[in-house]
Amino acid sequence: MFQKILIANRAEIACRVIDTARRLGVATVAVYSDADAGARHVAMADQAVHIGGPRPADSYLRGDAIIAAALSTGAQAIHPGYGFLSENPDFVDAVQAAGLVFIGPSGDAIRAMGLKDAAKALMARAGVPVVPGYHGDNQDPEHLAGAAEALGYPVLIKAVAGGGGKGMRRVDRAADFAAALSGAQGEAQTAFGNPSVLIEKYVEKPRHIEVQIFGDGTRAVHLFERDCSLQRRHQKVIEEAPAPGMTEEMRAAMGQAAVRAAEAIGYSGAGTVEFITDASDGLRPDRFWFMEMNTRLQVEHPVTEAITGVDLVEWQLRVASGEPLPARQEDLQISGHAFEARLYAEDVPAGFLPATGTLKHLRFPPGLRVETGVRPGDTISPWYDPMIAKVISHGPTRAAALNALARGLTGTQVAGTVTNLGFLARVARHPGFGAGDVDTGLIARDLQVLTDPQPVPPAARALAVIAAAGLHEATGTGFSLWAPLRRPVPFEEPAQLQVTGPNRITVEIGGQMHDCARHPDGWWVDGAKTGAQIHVAADEITVFLQGAHRFARPDPLARESRGSASGLTLAPMPGLVKAVFVAPGAQVAAGDRLAVLEAMKMEHTLCAARAGLVAEVLAGAGDQVEAGAALIRLAEEEAA
Template sequence: MCGKMNLQLFHLAANIPGGTGGGAPRLHQQESAMFQKILIANRGEIACRVIDTARRLGVATVAVYSEADAGARHVAMADEAVHIGGPRPAESYLRGDAIIEAALATGAEAIHPGYGFLSENPDFVAAVEAAGLTFIGPSQAAIRAMGLKDAAKVLMAKAGVPVVPGYHGDNQDPEHLAAAAEAVGYPVLIKAVAGGGGKGMRRVDRAQDFATGLESACAEARTAFSNPAVLIEKYVEMPRHIEVQVFGDGTRAVHLFERDCSLQRRHQKVIEEAPAPGMTDQMRAAMGQAAVRAAEAIGYAGAGTIEFIVDGSDGLRPDRFWFMEMNTRLQVEHPVTEAITGIDLVEWQLRVAAGEPLPLAQEEIGIKGHAFEARLYAEDVPAGFLPAIGTLSHLVFPPGVRVETGVRPGDTISPWYDPMIAKIVTHGPTRAAALNRLARALEAAEVAGTTTNLAFLARLARHGGFAAGAVDTGLIGREIDGLAVAPPVPAAARVLAVIAAAGLHEGTGAGFTLWAPLRRAVDFECPAQLQITGPNRVCVEIAGTAHECRLAPDGWWVDGLKTSARFHVKPEEITVFLQGAHRFARPDPLDRIAHAPASDLTLAPMPGLVKAVFVLPGQVVAPGDRLAVLEAMKMEHTLCAARAGEVAEVLVAAGAQIEAGAALIRLAEEEAA
C-alpha cells in the first residue's frame, strides 16, 4: 500500500507530512469535536497531503477517483474510496453532486476541497452546507467576494489595500478594452477575471497586438473557467510576485509571513521560497498588515493567500506593492510556509472548520530558517515547456528532503490532468543552505519513463542571479536560452549506455571466457563496438575512440574516473543517471520520425483537443504563422508553420480529439532549387 512507501522516497519528519524540520508543529491546546471522517474532493499530491495530516489526527478519510485514477496513490492511501465518473474533470472531479453523494454515502462529516477543481466554487460550498456537511474552507460569501478579480480589487481598495492601476469594469466590448489599455499605458496584462494559474493571461506590448492577445486570453478563460471576461492591468516592468499566507477563523485573521513566487514561466510558478529575499522588517509589516486587513474585510475563515505584485526596481519598498488577487484556498506552495513556521496548515484547516478559534496569535508566530519548493513536471522544456505523458518506470528522490507527490513508480502521467510529478521541498538555517540542498536534491533525483523539467530546475537552482536573490518574474524569460537547452551528455554516460544496451551494466559475469575476448557490435544510436577484456572490465569503442571501463564495488569507472552512475533499462530506452538523466532510445527501424523542424507535416506534440484551425487548402503561409490551436493539460498551445509554403491538406477539424503524433496540416513539397 502507498502509506507504507519507501522512506527514501517519502521522508516524514517533524510531524508535518513529508517535513524536514523547521520546528515541530505548534498545536492549539483546547480540544474540540474533531471530525471522525472527511472526504477529500481532489486527487494527486494534495489529496495525499491531506490524508497524511488526517491520519496523524486520527481522522478517517474518503477518496474520490475518476476512471483514470482507479489505481492512483491517493486512492490506495485513503481508508475508503468512491468512483465518481470518467477521466475528464467535468465527468468526475468537477461533479459536485457526485462528490456530495459520496460523502453522505460513506458517513463523512466534512469535505476538504484541496486546490483547483471545486475549491473556489461558491455554489459547491452552498450545496455542501445544504447537505448538512461542513466545507473545510471559507464561506461561500468570502469566495464570491474574491472570486472575480475586478470586483475583488474594488473591495480591497475600500479596505485600504493598494491595488494595481488598470480597468476592472464590466464593459467587455473589445474596442472599449483596447481604449482602456491605451489609457493605462503599454505594456499591459490582459487577465481573466475568474482566472488563476496563468490561464487566460496575456502580456501585450503594442496596441497593434492587443486584439490578438484579447482573443487568445478570452478563449483560454472560457475553456478554463467558463467565463471569458477579462480585466486590464498595468504591467510592472521589474515585477516580483510576493504573496502572504493568511489564516482566519471568521472573526479575526493572522498572517504567516510571505512567500516569493517570482520565478515563473508563462505566469506559472516554478520555484517558490519563504521568506522573500531582501525583505525588510518595515516591508514585511506593511504587507502582513495589508493581507490581514484584506482577510478580515470579508470575514475570512481558513487558509488563504493574498497575492501582491511588487516593483523590485528599487529594492523592496512599502509604497511599491499592490494587491493582485486572493486565493481562497490552500496554495500549492504552502509547504515552504510550514517549513519556516513549524505549523501544519492542513491541521489548522481541520481545527478551525471543526469550530476552534485560531490556534495562535500573531505574536506567537515566528520564522525559522529558509525554505524552497521546486515543482517537478512531466514537460519538454526545450520544446517550449510542452506537457508530456508517459509511465513513470523509475522514481527515486534523495533522503533528507520533503517530497509531496501523488504518483509512484509504475504510475502513468495522463493527458487528463496537470502533469505535476512532485514538489521537492528543502529547508535550511539560511537561504544559501536551503538553496544548496535544493540544487543537490534536484541533481540527485531520478525519473525515467517520461520527459521532465528536472534538468531545467537544477539549472535554476544553480543560477547565479537567483542565488544572489536578484529575482523577478522575467528572469526565466531573459535567461531561457541557457536554462532550457538540453543538458550536455557526458561521454561517460554514452559509454555506459552502450554497456547497458549489451546487458552488461550489472557486470560481465559468465560472458567472459578465458580463451578468447568477447567482441561484438552493439545496436545503439551510434556505431559502437564492445569488447570484454576481463572480469567486470569492458572496452567500449564509439566513433573510433576507445574507453576502458570497469565495475568496482563503488560503481562503474570510465577511463580511470569514478562515475557513480545509476541505470534504468527498458526494452525501448536506457536512462543513465550521471550529472542528470540521459535517455538513449534503442533504435527501431520501423519507427517514423515524429517531428522535423522543416517537415511538410505539422504533427500534434501531445494528445489533446483541436480548438481551432486557421488555414485552408491552397493558403500560403510564412514561417511562424498560426496553423491550429491544441488544448491539452488545461492549457492552449499554438502550432505554427515551420517553413513557408502552400497548405496542401488540412487533416483535422476543430473539435477533434487527437493523439500525440497525429498529422494535422500538410504543406506542399518544396520545389527543388
C-alpha cells in the first residue's frame, strides 16, 4: 500500500478520497488554486500545495504543476478524482514517466475509450451492442445532416470527446439541425477542445443504465448497475442502484457486456460502462446498447458502495499499489437500495442557472450519507461546478430508500444561496418516479409541476416577521419586560406584531392573525408544533419549515432605484463573455441571440427580452464579467 498520495482534484471528491486514505493509514497531499486556499479539502489533507490561479486552465488542468507538487512532497501516486485530468491519457503518461503511479487505467485504455466514435467501433468488435448512428470522421455539416436524414429524426448530436451532457443536442426535424450542430460543436470545443461530433438515432423511451466495473489490467468484475435515467438536459439529477424493474436475465447480459468491454482494453481500476435501453416494452436483454465508457470513478459511485458494501476508493488504492482484484464476481451481492441526489447552488425558477453565494448556514439531517466539499462560511465560486453536496440514502427496499431521501432533502438546511433542494424533494415525491416508471424524459414532461414556486406556509411567514423584529431567539427572560403594544415590523409586506405574554407573540400579516409561542421544543404557531428553524443574516431571513423559505430583510435606509433596466441585458452570473452577436445600431426581435456567457463549465445564451435597437454593446468577447453586469443596452422604447 502507498504511504502518501496526491489528489489532483478539489471539492467533495478530494474529501472523499482523503477519508478512505486516512482509514488506510495513507497520508494525503491536496492541491489548490487561488480560489480554494481556504477550501475544505485543503484543511483535511496532511499537506497542501498551491498550483495557480482560479481558472481550471491555470491550476487543476496544469499537469506539470501537479506532478511537480507530487514529487516535491514525496507522494508515490496521484489520484485524479473525476473531471479535470482524470481522463487525460497524456497526463497519465507524464505521471508514469515521472516515476509516479497513476491511480486509474493506463493511458492506452483511456485513449481507446476517449472518443465515442472509436470506442463504439471497438465495442462492436468485442461483441458489445452499440446504438445505430454515424461515427465517422467526416465533419462536414452537409454530410452530418445527410447522416441524420438517413437515420431518421429524432436524432442525437453528441460530442465525440467528454461527457456530462456537454456538446449534446436532440434534434426533432431537419430544419433545426444546422443550429443544433453549431451549438453542440461550440460547446464541445469549449469543454473538451474538440468540436467533432457523432450522430445517433434517438431512442424514444430511453433509460440510462450504467454498470460499475473494476479491473486489474487482466480481468474484471462488475458491481451491478445504476439507473441514471432521471436527468434534465442530459445532466443526472438523482441516481439509484439497482435499476428498478431490472430482471436477472437483463442484469447478467449487461454485466457480461460491461466486463467484455473492460477486458477488451486491459482495464485497470474503477470505470463505468454506460448503456442506453429502450424501455418502451420493459427492460429486455435485446434492447440495450453501449453509449460510452467513463474511465474513472463516477460522481454517483456512492450508491454502488451502499448496495455492495465495497469502498471503491479503497479498491482503487489497493489495485494501483499492485494487489489483485479484491473480490471475485461470485463474491459480490446486492443488499437493499440506494439513491443519490445532487444538491446544487442554482436558481431553479430562472431556468436552473448556476448560482454563487456564501453558505451562511448548512446542516444535514442524521441518517444520510453526505459527501461535500464545503462548510458553513464557504463561498460557492463562479470558477467551478456549483455542487454543494451529494445526499445519499440507503434502505432495505426501494420505497424505504426513496422515502428516506425525500425526508432527508426536506430536512436539509442551506442559507446564503438559492439551491435546487425544493426541486429535488418534489422529484423524490413524484408518483411516477416512486413507482419506478422512469425514463430520461420524465423531468421534461413534468417540469412545470416540479419547478412551480411552492406556497409559503403561513406559519413560516409569521415566524419570519418575528425574526425581522429580532425576537426569534428571545427566551422567557427576554420576554419578561413585555408590554401589550402593537408595532409595525419592516417586512416584505405590511406586518405587525404584539408581545402578549412570556414567550408568546401575536403576528398580523396578510389580514391574518397568528398566535406564536416558543416552547422548549421550538416554535408553535396557531396551536401546532412546527419544528421550524430560523436563520437570520444581514440581508435575508430563512425559515426552514417543509422546505426552505427565504425572505428579504428590507433596509429602511436603502433608496429605491429609479432607473429602468428593461432595455438592459445583464449577466445572470459571473462568467466569460464567449461571443457577442450584435453591434450598436442593429435591430433585434424578441428572442434574438445577443451573446453567449460561459460560466461554471456551461454556455448560456442570452436573448433579447424585447424588440428594439441596440444602443450600446458594453462588453466584448473575452471579457470576464461579474453577476449583474450590463452587457447590452437597447434604446428606450418610444412612447405611444
